[in-house]
Amino acid sequence: MGPLYGGRFDKETVADGGQLDLEWLEETYKEFHREPELSTAEERTAERIIRELGYFKDWDVTTGIGGYGITAVLENGEGPTVLFRADFDGLPVAEKTDVDYKSKHSQLDAQGQRVPTMHACGHDHHTMSLLGAMRVLDGTRDRWSGTVVALFQPAEEASIGANGMISDGLGTKIPRPDVCLAQHIIAGPAGRVFTAPGPVMTSSTTIEITLYGRGAHASMPHRSVDPVVLAASTVMKLQTVVSREVPPNQFAVITVASVEAGKANNVIPDSAKISLSCRFYDEALRKKCVDSIKRVVRAEAMSMGAEREPSFKFVGMLGATNNSEEVFTTIRQNFDQAFAAESVDMEPWTASEDFPVLPRAFGAPYMLWTVGITPRWQWDRADKAGRLDIDIPTNHNPMFLPDLKTLPVGVRAAAVGVLSCLQRAWERPEDQADDSTYRPTAPTDQDIDEVAVETAGAD
Structure with missing residues (x-):
């Protein structure tokens, strides 16, 4: 597999025969970065993606899947079907970078409050990687055979985008993929590509717990069952689950992310709420x-004499991202060739993703890899000072900003990943061997309870 480079139509730096315009790549990326939109409200972002897809005359484009989801399919002869996903929603974060294309956008959130928005997780970068890879693949059709599905997914940050597209009939709108791919940018040395088989991202379970007490005047605590005290003792006691019940060689995080109780300084409330991630x-x-x-x-609750049992609401559940050994082996050898020393092993990441919902619905193997986007000078300086955890902004930080030089790296990684999977045969389940489409079913209540199928909620 030949090298993939980005250039301003420089004939000596073409992308496996297809030219990649770096000026287009940067300017379009900046457009996405300036105006991020929140999950389920990505109307303008979707319109902008659709406008870019007008460049691809032979791709079959479908819009409005599960909200603002979009697919583009290119059939190019016999061969496997490879799906590549890019997400495109932003976060309610106020950007604090000093670049001239920083986001100054704001939007009404689900509660009707106007909040600043930012691409603090790099979904604008993901979108450009896929659009750029489509240009590479489109311009090199004489060198590969098969079908490519480009999938642009909304609402990843709310953990509902992938399921929304599945439930809206994604399986009837695209050919059944033989393998599914995705990539994610992270805080790391710019241009470094990280891959690994097995579990690379955690499952996520978000729980809202309501503790019920008995309200009273603040001067008469003996007349109450104080849910504020109950919440405080519960938060502290929950710290023992990981420290005393989980084996030291196994990974687990239980974070109490919010505590809500009371509205007045002279009232003991009758309930309190704690939220766990x-x-x-x-x-x-x-x-x-x-x-x-x-x-x-x-x-x-029983120890405090509460007369009503606490209630538990599971508002967000995602399974772990568990990369296929077969897909990893297929892609890694080509990454090693394309990126040389910058193709390295990926350490497990404690964030969570809804991408695996897609391949699991289709019964397909999958892989997600990461690309470092921190300027090298910044990373090396922090590393030398032993301050990586302090000085390097991570995803969801208001200072998180990809080095623009990593845009062609993202394109290159996406294109190499797809081309790698197009070059081999993938075994399908026997009951799907002759089907060009696959119709996954929506999750049942039992699926949700068992987290066998991931659904719903905010991460």
Whole structure:
């Protein structure tokens, strides 16, 4: 597989035979970066993507899937079908960078409050990587055979975008993929590409717990069952689940991310709410810890004399991202050729993703890899000073900003990944061997309860 480079139509720096205009890449990226939109409200972003897709005359474009989801399909002879996903929603974060293309955009959130928005997780970069890879693939059709599905997904940050597209009939709108791919930018040395088989991102379980007490005048605490005290004791007791019930060689995070109780300084409220964000790589351990959380919370309520049991609402559940060994082996050898020393092993990342919902719905193997976007001078200086955790902005930080030089790296990685998978045959399940389309079913209540299929909620 030949090298892939980005250039301003420089005939000596073409992309496997297809020219990649770096000026277009940067300017279009800046457009996306200036005006990020929140999950399920990505109307202008989707319109901008659709406008770019007008460049591709032979791709079959479908819009409005599960909200603002978009697919573009290019059939180019016999061969496997490879799906590549890019997400495009932003976050309610006020950007604090000093670039001239920083976001000054704001938008009404789900509660009707106007909030600043930012591409603090790099979804604008993901979008450009896929659009750029499409140009490479479109211009090199004489060198590969098969079908490519470019999928632009909304609402990843809300953890509902992938399921929304599946539930809206994605399987009837595109050929069934044999393999699914995605990439994500991270804080790391600019241009470095990280890959690994197995679990690379955690599952996510978000739980809202309501603790019920008995309200009273603040001067008469003996007449109450104080949910504020109950919440405080519960928060502290929950810290023992990981420290005392999880084996030291296994990974688990249980974070109490918010505590809400009371509105006045002279009123003991009758309830309190705590919200938990829990992360695991192992599903059996996840279930064990959720059981432990319920036990601890109920026991604390009983110890306070609460007359009503706490309630548990699971508002966000995602499975771990578990890369296929077969897909990893197929792609890594070509990444090593394309990126040389910059193709390295990926350390497991404790964030979570809804991308695996797509390949799991189609019964296809998959892989997600990461690309470092921190300017090298900034990374090296922080590394030398031992201040990587302090000086380097991570995803979701208001200072998170990709080095523009990594845009062609993202395109190159996406194109190499797709081309790698097009060059080999993939075994399909027997019941789908002769089907060009696959019709996945929407998750049942039992699926949701067991987290066998991931759905809903904000991460």
